[in-house]
Amino acid sequence: AQSVTQLDSQVPVFEEAPVELRCNYSSSVSVYLFWYVQYPNQGLQLLLKYLSGSTLVKGINGFEAEFNKSQTSFHLRKPSVHISDTAEYFCAVTPSGGSYIPTFGRGTSLIVHP
Amino acid sequence: DVKVTQSSRYLVKRTGEKVFLECVQDMDHENMFWYRQDPGLGLRLIYFSYDVKMKEKGDIPEGYSVSREKKERFSLILESASTNQTSMYLCASSSRDRGYKPYNEQFFGPGTRLTVL
Numbered sequence: 600a601q602s603v604t605q606l607d608s609q610v611p612v613f614e615e616a617p618v619e620l621r622c623n624y625s626s627s628v629s630v631y632l633f634w635y636v637q638y639p640n641q642g643l644q645l646l647l648k649y650l651s652g653s654t655l656v657k658g659i660n661g662f663e664a665e666f667n668k669s670q671t672s673f674h675l676r677k678p679s680v681h682i683s684d685t686a687e688y689f690c691a692v693t694p695s696g697g698s699y700i701p702t703f704g705r706g707t708s709l710i711v712h713p
Numbered sequence: 714d715v716k717v718t719q720s721s722r723y724l725v726k727r728t729g730e731k732v733f734l735e736c737v738q739d740m741d742h743e744n745m746f747w748y749r750q751d752p753g754l755g756l757r758l759i760y761f762s763y764d765v766k767m768k769e770k771g772d773i774p775e776g777y778s779v780s781r782e783k784k785e786r787f788s789l790i791l792e793s794a795s796t797n798q799t800s801m802y803l804c805a806s807s808s809r810d811r812g813y814k815p816y817n818e819q820f821f822g823p824g825t826r827l828t829v830l
Contacts, residue, residue: 608753631817642717642803642821643756650817689755693817699744699763699807700771701819705755 601626601692605704613712614682620675620707622690629695632673634664637687637706646688649673650695660684685711716740717822719804725828732791734825736804743809745787746819747771747779750801762787763809794829801826 606621624630631650635643647658654666664675673690687708691701720735738745744763748756748771758771760779768779776798780788787806791798805819 633818635819635821640824642823643805643819644821645818648818691819699809699817700746700758700761703756705753 601630601694601702603690603692603702603704605688605690605707607707608705609708609710611710611712612680615679617678618676618680618684618709620688620690620709622673622675622704624671624673624690624692624702626671626692626694630692631695632664632666633691633693633701634658634662634673634675635689635691636660637689639686643689646675680709680711682711682713684709717804717806717820719802719822719825721825722823723826723828725830726794727830728795730791730794730829732794732827732829734789734791734802734804734827736787736789736806736822737785738787738804738806738820739785740806740808740820741784742806742820743784744807745781746805746807747777747787747789748803748805749773750803750824756803759789794827796829799827799829 604623633648634646637643647656649656649666657663687706690704693701717738746761747759762768762781778790802825804822807819
């Protein structure tokens, strides 16, 4: 079984500042890792994912994340945020070996202030 | 453009009513999922289906049932709606094909906000 912990339920930040949203996971097997974003009154959409290869993954809208196997982390970063980045962000993992059911974190609300 | 659609964005029902939430995907995905989303609790899996007529319980199946008669359609049924089922319901689909580029990625519908009075 897997579990995902998003360490911050809410992250307030000023526009153009850098941001990091933290995600830690636990799993007894290899996993695939995902970050999804949910804008107000919408469904979730994929920001980026790590399946294999380079541990630094670049996604849409200038976001990137780094897979750290030893620390079982997959933190999401953006060097300069915009007001439009205000949204809920979810980290998710799925076992790489065959289950297709992701385990989601509880979400981090990113609030960008002008 | 890939698409998952849900039959209603907003729904208001009375306690005891039977409620149907419909989800349709046009990507020929094998897997389909129903989640409910509540503040502070994230997404919780209600049911999923990995093939037509197949279904598996998720973490919180009580009070819900599902139907998948066609590959593209996955319905969530609340047999007798209760106030504690007031929530946002999200449908998602994904592919099991390892040759399919967005392998294992979930595609979500816009959600149905259900209020049970």
